[in-house]
Amino acid sequence: MKIGFIGAGNMAQAIIKGLVASETVTGDAIYLTTSTVEHSQEVAGQLGVHALASNEELAKTVDYLILAVKPGVIPTVLTDLSAILSTKDLPIISIAAGLTLADLANLVPTNPQQKFIRVMPNMNVTVRMGVSAITANTFVEEQETFTAQTIFDAVGSTYLIAEKDFRNFTSLAGCSPAYTYLFIDAMSRAGVKNGLPKALATKIATEAVMGSAALLSATEDETPWDLIDKVCSPGGTTVAGLVSLEEDAFTATVIRALDATIKRDEEMTK
Ligand SMILES: NC(=O)C1=CN([C@@H]2O[C@H](COP(=O)(O)OP(=O)(O)OC[C@H]3O[C@@H](n4cnc5c(N)ncnc54)[C@H](O)[C@@H]3O)[C@@H](O)[C@H]2O)C=CC1
């Protein structure tokens, strides 16, 4: 199976690295294009995959096509592929935020039965701990959805969800690595304020967050609040910090931030 990536920036590179590391496909089965041939060759060389000269050539070559360009670039890319898509049965996977299956279908008027699969991954695919949502239009066969799932299972976990839940999923998984890094960095700055070197403080905060997530993930029937209670010694240090966080509306602030991502996704769809 040959997989093609149109666009090879943050996300495509993360997926390719994870896919190759998982040995689901070899670098030899992966093809990419970027905005210039020189850049494509440079990135492909770094990743050990093939660069092709144009998006048209890529679409002719591969069995599955992954659109990994910014959402605003997708209309141009699909218009350029219109002729090929009218003759070739080529499932297209889009990872773009804010573009629905219906939006994508409207961009390929030459093939009213064009197969589109929508995936919302996150950056953690780089270390094969991504969380990806998958949905497909009615023209996609079960086996093809399964193949898309296999690609993203190789770089983390996948959830087949209804398209109506994509925005919610994007806020919880697609965007949240950025918020988690912000939290880690904030803790690390506190460490610096109180005398530790930045690199050491960041390493400690990162490992603390990683271990906390691993513990929560490993517990079968405990909620985050059950674990919070276990960390808070009566009259101790943690509860003092917890009260301070909630005085500053930590939970409400996070919910407001995720609501903002959903609102932005809605705006991008219009
Ligand atoms: N960055 C993230 O954490 C996530 C991003 N996404 C989605 O992934 C997509 C890509 O995002 P990033 O990788 O962050 O963007 P990026 O800006 O890092 O990469 C975009 C790539 O597209 C290439 N490109 C631009 N025009 C092109 C054209 N006409 N033909 C071929 N290649 C072209 C650029 O050279 C670059 O390699 C977006 O649609 C975004 O919504 C989805 C989930 C997470």
Ligand SMILES: O=C(O)[C@@H]1CCC=N1
């Ligand atoms: O910021 C964005 O729009 C993309 C989608 C999810 C993560 N990054």
